Amino acid sequence: MASLTAKEKIALITRNLQEVLGEEILTDVIEKQNRPLKIYWGTATTGRPHCGYFVPMTKLAHFLRAGCEVTILLADLHAFLDNMKAPIELVQHRAKYYEFLVKSVLKSIGVSIDKLRFVFGSSYQKSEAYIMDIFRMSSIVTEHDAKKAGAEVVKQVASPLLSGLIYPLMQALDEEHLGVDAQFGGVDQRKIFTLAVENLPSLGYKTRAHLMNPMVPGLAGGKMSASDPNSKIDLLDSAADVEKKLKKAVCAPKEVEGNGVIAFVEYVLIPISELGAEDGKARFVIEKDGQEIVYETIEKLKEDYTADVIGPKELKIATTLALNKLLDPIRAEYASSDEFKEIEKLAYPPPPAPEKKKKEKKIGTGYVAKKKGESSGSAAAPTEAIDGLKIDESK
Numbered sequence: 001m002a003s004l005t006a007k008e009k010i011a012l013i014t015r016n017l018q019e020v021l022g023e024e025i026l027t028d029v030i031e032k033q034n035r036p037l038k039i040y041w042g043t044a045t046t047g048r049p050h051c052g053y054f055v056p057m058t059k060l061a062h063f064l065r066a067g068c069e070v071t072i073l074l075a076d077l078h079a080f081l082d083n084m085k086a087p088i089e090l091v092q093h094r095a096k097y098y099e100f101l102v103k104s105v106l107k108s109i110g111v112s113i114d115k116l117r118f119v120f121g122s123s124y125q126k127s128e129a130y131i132m133d134i135f136r137m138s139s140i141v142t143e144h145d146a147k148k149a150g151a152e153v154v155k156q157v158a159s160p161l162l163s164g165l166i167y168p169l170m171q172a173l174d175e176e177h178l179g180v181d182a183q184f185g186g187v188d189q190r191k192i193f194t195l196a197v198e199n200l201p202s203l204g205y206k207t208r209a210h211l212m213n214p215m216v217p218g219l220a221g222g223k224m225s226a227s228d229p230n231s232k233i234d235l236l237d238s239a240a241d242v243e244k245k246l247k248k249a250v251c252a253p254k255e256v257e258g259n260g261v262i263a264f265v266e267y268v269l270i271p272i273s274e275l276g277a278e279d280g281k282a283r284f285v286i287e288k289d290g291q292e293i294v295y296e297t298i299e300k301l302k303e304d305y306t307a308d309v310i311g312p313k314e315l316k317i318a319t320t321l322a323l324n325k326l327l328d329p330i331r332a333e334y335a336s337s338d339e340f341k342e343i344e345k346l347a348y349p350p351p352p353a354p355e356k357k358k359k360e361k362k363i364g365t366g367y368v369a370k371k372k373g374e375s376s377g378s379a380a381a382p383t384e385a386i387d388g389l390k391i392d393e394s395k
């Protein structure tokens with residue numbers, strides 16, 4: 001692979017993004033200073049990573065190809081601070097599980113992971129310097145602004161906890177404490193990104209660039225939700241499950257806008273095929289009536305889909321094939337690693353089997369009257385604890 005010019009690097013780094021704040025920072029580092037851009041992507045380690053993770057991973061692959069120094073922040077403390085989406089006892093196990101899975105995903109898309117740095121949030125966010133910075137930041141950011149910054153990221157609940165206000169402050173501080181030039185994330189992070197732009201200089205720190213991916217509709221169609229297993233495709237789902245879920249996925253004929261299957265081809269399959277190709281050309285093959293149609297650009301595919309040259313059925317079959325090819329090495333790694341399975345058990349312990357209902361003694365009328373608010377038996381406590389682990393991944 002020929003080395004890229006500074007301009008080509010910047011074009012690759014910003015490809016497919018919805019928005020870039022502070023593009024001059026990229027130019028300054030890559031063109032003027034002629035050094036690798038340091039960039040990080042953070043993920044709060046809550047629910048099981050699903051196929052939607054291929055979208056940011058594909059961008060990380062672009063960053064690495066453009067010679068960036070990439071850091072992945074496994075934001076375990078943020079997972080806890082986000083209105084207790086994940087209990088503190090579990091967040092670190094989950095961070096380890098994420099590390100396993102993210103590495104596996106990156107390998108499956110052909111990224112060499114030795115150029116990547118993984119950092120656990122809790123490894124530096126408890127240091128004296130970091131805590132002092134939280135205090136300093138909390139003395140310049142109003143409650144109103146902290147709340148607003150987290151509105152699209154922090155889970156919105158009836159009685160918001162203070163931790164949800166600290167969350168955005170810490171995400172802003174991470175840029176300084178990770179020593180990066182830029183932060184990457186979905187456009188849902190935008191208000192936290194601007195909070196960082198507006199406040200880091202007051203603490204004597206420099207402003208970073210912010211790179212934003214669009215919000216890509218879920219592959220399985222509709223809104224993703226942890227409680228509906230059909231709404232998302234797990235990275236460890238079997239090939240048969242992937243096929244089943246994709247068959248059911250919402251994918252309106254001739255409609256490209258909001259189509260999760262098309263979006264997956266656009267933001268994952270086409271870019272990955274391009275990165276892996278010797279000639280640098282993208283290739284996505286759809287079979288129709290026994291004939292292969294080779295797409296080299298998403299524009300052509302969208303054009304054909306809109307014109308009904310290809311329909312949902314062919315598109316789904318091609319996507320299922322390509323996705324299963326990506327998932328195969330991940331499944332194989334999981335199957336062959338006891339450590340991977342062990343960490344999964346610790347991160348997502350199976351819910352305890354429901355306790356058998358004790359027979360209630362009949363007294364007089366034949367039933368036991370309950371006081372108002374009394375729980376309905378000893379099974380209530382564990383059930384609640386399990387509910388606390390449920391992750392809303394709809395954001």
Ligand SMILES: N[C@@H](Cc1ccc(O)cc1)C(=O)O
Nearest residue numbers: 042043044075078153171174
């Ligand atoms: N806010 C990110 C997670 C994150 C946490 C801390 C950071 O520094 C960066 C990102 C999310 O929604 O998943």
